[in-house]
Amino acid sequence: MNILDRIVAYKKLEVEAHKAAIPLEVLQRFEYYNRTVQSMSEALSNSESGIIAEHKRRSPSKSVINEKSDLPDVIQGYQQAGISAISVLTDTRFFGGSITDLLLARSYSQIPLLRKEFMIDPYQVHEAKAHGADAILLIAAILDKQEVIELSDLASSLGLEVLLEVHNQQELIGQDFSHVQMVGVNNRDLKTFQVNLDNSRNLSALIPDDVVKISESGLSQPESIGDLRGYGYKGFLMGESFMKQADPGLAAAEFIKELG
Numbered sequence: 001m002n003i004l005d006r007i008v009a010y011k012k013l014e015v016e017a018h019k020a021a022i023p024l025e026v027l028q029r030f031e032y033y034n035r036t037v038q039s040m041s042e043a044l045s046n047s048e049s050g051i052i053a054e055h056k057r058r059s060p061s062k063s064v065i066n067e068k069s070d071l072p073d074v075i076q077g078y079q080q081a082g083i084s085a086i087s088v089l090t091d092t093r094f095f096g097g098s099i100t101d102l103l104l105a106r107s108y109s110q111i112p113l114l115r116k117e118f119m120i121d122p123y124q125v126h127e128a129k130a131h132g133a134d135a136i137l138l139i140a141a142i143l144d145k146q147e148v149i150e151l152s153d154l155a156s157s158l159g160l161e162v163l164l165e166v167h168n169q170q171e172l173i174g175q176d177f178s179h180v181q182m183v184g185v186n187n188r189d190l191k192t193f194q195v196n197l198d199n200s201r202n203l204s205a206l207i208p209d210d211v212v213k214i215s216e217s218g219l220s221q222p223e224s225i226g227d228l229r230g231y232g233y234k235g236f237l238m239g240e241s242f243m244k245q246a247d248p249g250l251a252a253a254e255f256i257k258e259l260g
């Protein structure tokens, strides 16, 4: 079993537990469920930095990154740094996050919020909306193409945007991109955990021009952002390199200053 298989096996149980604890009809009465969302794709297209800073306490590849992070401090720091959007990891078992992190992040943030999760069930899309997300992540490696369409269409019906994440050419071929607003290329091989920015460079030409392209994982050098912009990338998802610093917001501000 690779790490995604393990995460998905556990996720199926977790989603059922969440449904039992908070049924859909209760979620639909949450304050944010009827909130007008902000467009993350437009924020990225119109912004100078394109940095999407992630709140990430730990990960399967690095174990502990910042277990004691103070989420309001991190979110406010990120926002003051001038980033374009925030990604909040809501998985608990493997990343140390929670759906409550998303709710808290929403209350401290005025910019677009991505729910970073392993989405396998429509309930999680409703849950994202109810907890203040503007966009959701769908991972091509764990969904078939029809599931991508169905979850994307549900997201759109709730006003949420979709970031479809791919790792390789096979996952790109045959996707119907008309249902998503953003496509992300993950630079991390989820079998070996090695990161290689060539993945973004090699796959960029296979992504249609009418979606916003995002490069994800393993980004830590301002020069890499400049280089990837040349391949059409408008968004850059960065977690560990900010979160491992004592002050993630300050680290993001310094990084953005270096981008010029």
Ligand SMILES: O=C(O)c1ccccc1NCC(=O)[C@H](O)[C@H](O)COP(=O)(O)O
Residues within 6 Å of the ligand: 003, 054, 056, 059, 060, 061, 062, 186, 190, 216, 217, 218, 219, 237, 238, 239, 240, 241
């Ligand atoms: O980060 C991991 O180890 C990981 C392992 C298995 C599945 C997903 C994983 N990460 C999720 C992400 O996509 C990253 O958190 C995100 O792209 C930021 O990456 P980084 O800047 O390298 O922290």
